[in-house]
Amino acid sequence: MIEPLRLLIEDYEEEAVKFFSNILSRIGLTPLRPLKSLLLSTLILSILDSKRWSWHIFSLESVVKETWRFISHVGDMDDIALFKDLDLLETAIEDTEKLIRLSDIDRTNFVDTIRFFAMFLSSVKTDELRDFYSFSSRLRAFVMDKLSIMLSEEAYKHKARYFGQLVVLDREQSYRISQMSLLCFPIVDLRTSDTYLYLLGKVLKIWNNPPLSKFHCPMDPSVIRVGVRIGLFSKKFKTSRHGGFRYRIFQNIARDIFPNDPTKLYVLRYIGETLCKSHKQLCEGCPFFGICKYYIMSEEV
Structure with missing residues (x-):
């Protein structure tokens, strides 16, 4: 699962960065x-x-x-x-x-x-x-x-x-x-x-030239939600407080997948904000549906 996920995230990183750039530009931050x-x-x-x-x-x-x-x-x-x-x-x-x-x-x-x-x-x-x-x-x-x-x-x-x-x-x-x-x-x-x-x-x-390999990926609830649904994180992450032991695990996972830039994992927030929302999932339009445990289980039901 990790290699397909890595490739998908890299394919959508530019789109995700543009999404957040547009958010900032709405209040004049360019x-x-x-x-x-x-x-x-x-x-x-x-x-x-x-x-x-x-x-x-x-x-x-x-x-x-x-x-x-x-x-x-x-x-x-x-x-x-x-x-x-x-x-x-x-x-x-x-x-x-x-x-x-x-x-x-x-x-x-x-x-x-x-x-x-x-x-x-x-x-x-x-x-x-x-x-x-x-x-x-x-x-x-x-x-x-x-x-x-x-x-x-x-x-x-x-x-x-x-x-x-x-x-x-x-x-x-x-x-x-x-x-x-x-x-x-x-x-x-x-x-x-x-x-x-x-x-x-x-x-x-x-x-x-910021040292991106040393950056930490923000541990946002949307990242966790999508990560749990696709099977990257355990369900325990849903109830974890920010910081401490699970924060270190989260950063280790991000760094294992993207050693040169762990913040690439933040693409999951873009997916969470646009397709994989907490109460409304647009699974068929999601690029991760082929590796998503949540989607596979819902299809079986």
């Missing part, structure tokens, strides 16, 4: 936009996308709309200084449909993450962000020198293990440095950081 705007606005979208179930946003369509509502109410997305303003961010949340319902702790962590990341972007030159290795280095420096001081005592305790890992990471481990640095921000989890780096590195292609 390679033509200023780099700092892309870095900040893509982070906001990645947060909402990774939290879409727990925050009751649900669909990717709703994620896009809610991201735009929030950003547009803050003001010009190219004006990074606006996103450092606590009052503006709080007011913008009041004009949304979903974010306004956040718990106090989620709301605070969301706003603080945006403010702190905008501060990071304001503290560096644009040219220092164009190279992935430079981006990871500058981000780690900001996190260790400034973010560690700005976080509340409670927030720092919650993120302390990531700060600890940043201390020991070798500078050549640029993906892990970027990932761990992002995880130090209050609202960011592994799915957020992996989605963010995927969108920037593979879809928007803002960096020259």
Whole structure:
């Protein structure tokens, strides 16, 4: 099964990347936009996308709309200084449909993450962000020198293990440095950081020669759903929390199939968003139907 699956995924990767590119372009996120705007606005979208179930946003369509509502109410997305303003961010949340319902702790962590990341972007030159290795280095420096001081005592305790890992990471481990640095921000989890780096590195292609073999595939529920149905993952993955043991298994599977670029497995999300939805499956139009256990079993019934 693995070899046919690998070939099918590679056949559809370009189509999947184009799909996500079109999603980003709907809120003005294209390679033509200023780099700092892309870095900040893509982070906001990645947060909402990774939290879409727990925050009751649900669909990717709703994620896009809610991201735009929030950003547009803050003001010009190219004006990074606006996103450092606590009052503006709080007011913008009041004009949304979903974010306004956040718990106090989620709301605070969301706003603080945006403010702190905008501060990071304001503290560096644009040219220092164009190279992935430079981006990871500058981000780690900001996190260790400034973010560690700005976080509340409670927030720092919650993120302390990531700060600890940043201390020991070798500078050549640029993906892990970027990932761990992002995880130090209050609202960011592994799915957020992996989605963010995927969108920037593979879809928007803002960096020259990013180390794709070291990238992690975002462990999105749609990827898991399709993976379980075709028999790539066990059903236990459906109920697993993001992170921990199953996260490592997931990344190992992605790397075993695509050692040069594990993020190719994210094509399964494209299939999940367009054909293999949770309550509506268009099996006969799916390129994976020939190797899909779910389809074969439904045909036998």
